Amino acid sequence: GRQLVIAVDGPSGSGKSTISRRVAQAIDARYLDTGAMYRAVTYAVLRDNVDLGDAVKIAAVAEGVELTIGTDPATPHISVDGIGVDREIRGAEVTSAVSAVSAVPAVRRLLVDRQRAIIAESERIVVEGRDIGTVVAPDADLKVYLTADAEERARRRSSENAASQAATAADLARRDRLDSTRAADPLRQADDAVVLDTTELGIDEVVERLRQMLDKVT
Numbered sequence: 671g672r673q674l675v676i677a678v679d680g681p682s683g684s685g686k687s688t689i690s691r692r693v694a695q696a697i698d699a700r701y702l703d704t705g706a707m708y709r710a711v712t713y714a715v716l717r718d719n720v721d722l723g724d725a726v727k728i729a730a731v732a733e734g735v736e737l738t739i740g741t742d743p744a745t746p747h748i749s750v751d752g753i754g755v756d757r758e759i760r761g762a763e764v765t766s767a768v769s770a771v772s773a774v775p776a777v778r779r780l781l782v783d784r785q786r787a788i789i790a791e792s793e794r795i796v797v798e799g800r801d802i803g804t805v806v807a808p809d810a811d812l813k814v815y816l817t818a819d820a821e822e823r824a825r826r827r828s829s830e831n832a833a834s835q836a837a838t839a840a841d842l843a844r845r846d847r848l849d850s851t852r853a854a855d856p857l858r859q860a861d862d863a864v865v866l867d868t869t870e871l872g873i874d875e876v877v878e879r880l881r882q883m884l885d886k887v888t
């Protein structure tokens with residue numbers, strides 16, 4: 671049948687990953703976590719002790735690294751130079767450095783090309799990130815922009831890790847600010863995106879609403 675591309679953008683803690691994976695599983699689609707790709711490059715940058723202010727060296731790491739990106743929504747494994755880094759890329763070190771790495775235009779060019787190639791070879795795919803509806807897949811069949819109150823997003827994230835809610839809230843606010851104000855492909859709502867505030871919605875409710883939107887576009 672016809673190709674189906676669903677773009678899911680929004681800030682951290684908006685529910686993007688959980689929702690995107692659930693929707694992909696429900697409609698038997700692939701799933702691409704573009705944030706994991708920026709995190710994997712950041713892992714390599716830290717591994718190589720590269721200065722976060724050195725865009726030239728960061729770009730060189732991104733070019734030299736071999737990323738393997740799984741697109742199975744049940745087990746989306748990612749590896750860097752043959753080594754699985756699923757756990758490492760969620761750690762505090764990578765999380766605090768990723769916004770600096772993802773702001774480097776050469777890193778974005780490389781990863782956006784790779785993302786487009788993965789999308790091109792998928793019959794159905796749910797792609798989540800910050801710039802999917804605006805830059806990576808502007809022709810997506812459905813664009814969803816998920817949001818939630820800052821406090822609720824921090825609550826969700828701190829229940830996933832050991833950090834306190836206050837520390838998580840501060841980190842989220844910092845990342846949101848960096849991700850929304852950077853020059854290259856900032857976090858932005860596409861004009862034709864459906865905005866869904868998940869503050870008061872359960873996961874099942876959001877998944878159900880997305881499926882209803884999908885019924886209308888397919």
Ligand code: C5P
Binds near residue numbers: 705
């Ligand atoms: O979604 P997640 O929190 O894993 O993303 C980690 C970081 O990767 C974001 O804070 C952002 O800096 C970057 N990112 C990006 N563009 C995307 C996805 C993620 O710049 N499409």
